[in-house]
Amino acid sequence: MFDKLFEARQKAEEIKKRMDQTIVTGEAEGGVIKVTATANKEVTNVFIDQVFLSKADKEEIEELLAVAINHAMRQADSISQAEAQAITRDLLDKYR
Numbered sequence: 119m120f121d122k123l124f125e126a127r128q129k130a131e132e133i134k135k136r137m138d139q140t141i142v143t144g145e146a147e148g149g150v151i152k153v154t155a156t157a158n159k160e161v162t163n164v165f166i167d168q169v170f171l172s173k174a175d176k177e178e179i180e181e182l183l184a185v186a187i188n189h190a191m192r193q194a195d196s197i198s199q200a201e202a203q204a205i206t207r208d209l210l211d212k213y214r
Contacts, residue, residue, distance in 0.1 A: 129208070133201045134158065140197060144189030146182035153186040157197040161187065 140157035150170040154163040164186075166179065174182075 126205075129205050133205060137194075137198065137201065142190045142193035142197065144186040144191070144193065146185040146189070151179070151182045151186045153183070153190045155187075155190045155194060157194045157201075159191055159194045161190070 137157040138160075141162075142155050142157055144153045144155075145151065147170070150167040152163075152165040153161060154165075155161045164183070166183075171179070
């Protein structure tokens with residue numbers, strides 16, 4: 119029993135490390151705003167095009183930034199779900 123728990127914990131740690139290294143991006147308005155994050159949902163970079171920034175108003179920037187962040191977070195969720203399904207399937211197959 120403890121072996122199974124230990125192995126599951128090791129797998130979870132491996133996945134976390136992999137997710138920390140997996141990069142996702144979200145863009146808005148054709149790339150004038152780009153957000154980069156890890157698959158563990160840690161935003162690592164925000165890019166706002168200088169020309170767009172000089173012409174846009176505060177509300178437009180905030181709205182598009184939210185769109186870009188949400189795109190990146192959806193990608194992170196998708197990767198996270200796929201990883202969880204893979205580890206669950208692997209553990210179930212191993213202990214049948």
